[in-house]
Amino acid sequence: MTRQRGRTSRQADIAKEAGVSQSTVSMVLNGTAENGRISAETRKRVLSTARRLQYVPASAQRAPAVRAQALLLGVHTFEPIFPTSTGDYYFEFMRGIEDQAAAESCNLMLFTAARNDSGVRRIYEDGVNGLAQAAGSLLLGHHADRDDLERLAAEEYPFVYIGHREVADGIAYVGGDYRTATGRIVDELVGMGHRSFAYLGETSRHEPQVDRWEGFATALGRFGLAVPEPTYVDPEGLTAQWLDDAVAAGATALLVESVSLLRVLAAMASIRGLEIPRDLSIVVLVDIPVGEVGTRQWASLRVPRHEMGRRAVRLLTGLLTDPAGDHERQVLLPCTYSLEGTARSL
The missing domain is CATH 3.40.50.2300 (Response regulator)
Incomplete structure (x- = not known):
């Protein structure tokens, strides 16, 4: 294919040269070809054509x-x-x-x-x-x-x-990779003897929050353990009754998605006279520096x-x-x- 002098290649040029649709070219160059079930051979042909035509995005x-x-x-x-x-x-x-x-x-x-x-x-x-x-x-x-x-x-x-x-x-x-790390946390807790869990999450459910919950639930499923109903709540909406109910249901390990929820939970546990971790093990699923909530070190997931x-x-x-x-x-x-x-x- 010969291009008009002075004109840069476009995705339409790549599509014509590679014998595919322009939408296919767009998906390959945007890195979403696998989502569209485009074969590896087609992806390779599109990328090779793009290099040969010296394609550069408009941006x-x-x-x-x-x-x-x-x-x-x-x-x-x-x-x-x-x-x-x-x-x-x-x-x-x-x-x-x-x-x-x-x-x-x-x-x-x-x-x-x-x-x-x-x-x-x-x-x-x-x-x-x-x-x-x-x-x-x-x-x-x-x-x-x-x-x-x-x-x-x-x-x-x-x-x-x-x-x-x-x-x-x-x-x-x-x-x-919050899903894998949360699953490994559950694996280790089960290895430590825990069989009943509770899960406290944020109301805003973006992919990182969903990944944590799915890692938690999937890991419990592997062990054939009951997956608790998750509680998604803002810190101001968390009540001591929720903690009472979790303990009464036999939960020995509680996973928490945010530091703001942990602050409220830790205060409620103290008021209730619960000693952590003697009465209840708690793991927060995000980084938390020592001294962020009280003076202690909290078990936690650590984000790179x-x-x-x-x-x-x-x-x-x-x-x-x-x-x-x-x-x-x-x-x-x-x-x-x-x-x-x-x-x-x-």
Whole structure:
């Protein structure tokens, strides 16, 4: 195929050359081909054609001067997280981003758009992509706006979300493998003699919360143990009666999804005269520094936040410098955990 001089290749050119539909090309280049059941042979043919035609996404074509210098990467947070301290949950993410950006000689630009009525920082304002000044961006935050993510993907703007989010047509993300880690926590608790469990979760059910619950329920199922009805509640809605009922039902191990829920639970346990872990083992399914809730060390799942930040930068720079490359676009990094402090054998 010969291209008109001075015109860059388009996805339509790749589709015609490879003998496939343009939607197939889009799915392959966006990393969602497996979701569409596109064969490995077709994916290989599309990627080979894209390289041969020197295809560059429209978003990358808009900033050719950036590529001749150090890449300028944007960092957008869906909720305010700056300034941050070493004890803040987002600190290790940001340290990982900065460390890897420096290693790859990239510059960082922080985007802090105004919040909407629901408190979420939106990317688009009056239909304009606020991240367009950067060659590509890293997005993070608990309350990601899915409409913004879908629109960025549809416009082929290069970005990587830090966290697990499944969005229509697929997006690039680096998250933690909470499902596997939670399952292993349950495995170990069962090995310690626990047979009756309770589960306390957040009302906001995004993929990370769902992954934790599914890891918990699946592990109990493997042992043939009863899977308790989960309780999803905001901290202000958690009552001492819930704790009384869990203990009365025979629960000896309780898994909690958030530090805010743990604070309320720990206060209620103290009022009830329950000694942890003698009377009840508690594991929190997120990082919690010593002294965050009381002075003790809590058994907890540990999120690889620093490595997630670094891996996200590596993935984004790869997407920018080699758009048609065979990148692993959806990454879940292994999590660790420790049951020291608030979990004991029966």
